[in-house]
Amino acid sequence: MPAESKVEKIPIGISSCLLGEKVRYDGGHKYNSYIVTTLGNRFEYRSFCPEMNIGLGVPRNTIRLIDVDNQTRCVGTVDSDFDVTDRLKTCATEQTPWISTIYGYIFKKGSPSCGIEKVKIYRNEQLERNGIGIYARAIMDHFPTLPIEDEDRLNDPLIRECFIENVILYKRWREQQ
Numbered sequence: 001m002p003a004e005s006k007v008e009k010i011p012i013g014i015s016s017c018l019l020g021e022k023v024r025y026d027g028g029h030k031y032n033s034y035i036v037t038t039l040g041n042r043f044e045y046r047s048f049c050p051e052m053n054i055g056l057g058v059p060r061n062t063i064r065l066i067d068v069d070n071q072t073r074c075v076g077t078v079d080s081d082f083d084v085t086d087r088l089k090t091c092a093t094e095q096t097p098w099i100s101t102i103y104g105y106i107f108k109k110g111s112p113s114c115g116i117e118k119v120k121i122y123r124n125e126q127l128e129r130n131g132i133g134i135y136a137r138a139i140m141d142h143f144p145t146l147p148i149e150d151e152d153r154l155n156d157p158l159i160r161e162c163f164i165e166n167v168i169l170y171k172r173w174r175e176q177q
């Protein structure tokens with residue numbers, strides 16, 4: 001029998017809820033079977049939930065993005081005095097040691113913490129869809145060349161292939177540093 005060839009899995013970060021962990025505000029998850037099973041053959045996932053990390057717990061009150069004097073803040077949907085922006089930014093900074101050891105990151109779409117684009121944001125009480133989650137934004141600032149995608153965009157076969165290729169190239173590049 002021919003020897004089984006073993007493909008080395010590449011470590012990447014991922015929003016915990018996409019793996020089926022019950023960390024969402026309502027105690028639910030957003031298990032993504034394609035990401036877990038098919039992409040899971042290529043990637044070794046490092047799961048992380050910033051909202052759990054900063055101690056919001058489950059269940060928790062929902063949060064949303066608002067624009068205050070051209071600055072994005074993340075506050076309680078009901079109580080806008082409950083502001084977790086700085087805690088999420090600090091949380092991102094604290095994760096840099098392990099994120100330095102990964103080669104890509106898959107985020108949950110639309111989240112005020114994890115969304116990488118088109119997140120709902122309220123400007124003068126007008127809803128727009130061009131925000132970026134606070135934690136994701138901070139990770140992008142810390143690691144501007146790290147390949148990132150959200151789970152929704154990975155449904156597109158071209159974007160998916162591009163992401164996998166970018167992760168492989170980024171790993172090679174980093175290993176040559």
Ligand code: SF4
Nearest residue numbers: 015016017049108114
């Ligand atoms: S989207 Fe991010 S913050 Fe929200 S439950 Fe998933 S991992 Fe946690």
